[in-house]
Amino acid sequence: MSEELAIHARGVTRVYKAKPSPVTALGGVDLDVEPGEYFGLLGPNGAGKTTLIKILTTLLLPTSGTARIAGFDVVNETAKIRRVINMVAGGEQSGYGLLTLREQLWMFSQFYGLPAREGWRRVDELIEITGLQEQRDQKVRTLSTGQRQKLNFARGLLNDPWVLFLDEPTLGLDVAAARDLREHTLAWKAAAPGRTLLLTTHYMVEAEQLCDRIAIVDRGKILALGTPEELRRRVQAESIFRIELDRLPANGGIAAIGALPGVLSAVPADDGVADGAGSDRVALKVALADDSALTSVVTAVAERGSSLVGLAKSEPSLEDVFVELVGRGFGDEDEADPAP
């Protein structure tokens, strides 16, 4: 396998001409993606994800900076890049409705130069893998949205790409179809080692399920980059537990728990008493320097006459990470994406 990075970007900017003033879609992106890595760009609309994909797939020129795919420059070596990549976008309506699913895939296989017979063989193989056998002779215009997107996914694999770009691939799909597509993506990862995936999405679960590393992007900049675990640790270094007790601890109560070595804080949980009327149950939110301090907490609770009823570790979500980094949630978008 080549030692070249699958994707390498340095200081990539993209400014769109617009009135009354130019719009900066990318403000200096640095990115390295290793061969075989599944990498996610997570951000709201207008973050610049699609613009970055357009540049990396040779559809757009960067205003400044450099970008390479498998070592090939996206500005000057487009022909070589186009031989080893493919792209699938969410909501894609590509192809021609009067063709059958099988014919459509074959047509696209010809654009990548597969010999005619090999093209049909490859098409049948991908139809089987993606579970579209029943629809193989159905006209494309009669396919459901989910079937259509599976077809698009199969199209994206026709040339066995070394770098596959998935731009919001599950956009508009129902839960089952989206899960199906994610499973196919993971199956591709297992079956074709060395292949690289760049996924853009604003679905946290999708990014977390598919990606080895994630970059959180907003307004044309990468705000944070790492594994999902690393990103979560950025906003929450301590371990937080929700401890449910049958009654308040005696001898100093919650304050005594908070004073234990390794315990950073202990406060009543937001939802307070866990049970119905007449119950003494109480829920605590306990922050620990690390998980090992949990033993002393459990012991101290027992010594103070309380029994442990429930215990759960509280993990921040990627959305928490995003809110922490950006200062707003995904639902609070304030700007349209300058790129389609």
Added chain:
Amino acid sequence: MSGYRATPASGPREAAEWSNRRIVAMNLRAIVGRAYPRVIGLTREPSWIFFEILLPFLAVSAFVFVYRALDAPEEFVGFVVLGGAMTAFWLNVVWMMAAQFYWEKDQGNLELYFTAPMHLMSVLAGMAIGGLVMTSSRALAVIGIGSLLYGVSYNVQDPLALVAVFVLTMIPLYGMGMLFASLFLLWGREAFHLAQLLQEPIYLLGGVNFPLRALGPTVAGIVLATLPLGVGLDAMRQVVFPGAAEGILPVGAEMAILAAMGVVFLVGARLALGYLETLARREGRLTLRWQ
């Protein structure tokens, strides 16, 4: 799941190295691939028989009756039927070639074409060949029905010349469509209007329903310099109705003009396509949907 992986290359650097032979083969396959939906469309959409043969044939019939009412020479009926057949090619060029990139952009196909390794000229060539095959059957149907209904008799003394004129007409005609495909995308946000803008004037200037000579020397000269349909029709009428059809120039000269037009339009199409791609990548529009 082994089907997920298909190529034996050990890495992307190796996979990206293609021989010239492979590049040529890939572009030829792309031409066939892009022609495929057009050709297969013949069997999938039988409604074309009504909309693209029977309806346009009404216009042809109208001119036939006008000429008969005026006691025009019987060859004029043949001129109109031949013009009606050639009109099918012009409509195909305007609606299915010139406007095609525009429709492709709307469907999201254009950006997939740009990111695929084939040359975009192969896409245009595939569109042209597919369109030519599809339209030839329509043109033949018009000639067949016209001949049966109106008793047109043809007097082709040099079939080779007829084939040569036809081929030499189609090259610049579809070359023009290939050129317009890029220009429509560059100019217009509504390909529909641009196509309409071109459609009707060419019926007049192309001499579709009357001998080109009737336009007078100045206009006929302009047609000879710019419109492959007009030149091709003029030459074809001379070959199919020798003696009866007096052309603007001898057939040989018109064939030379058509050959030169072919080169001009194909080179123009190539340049326009290059400009389109550069602009698309620089400006960030044109290839992208809804822009």
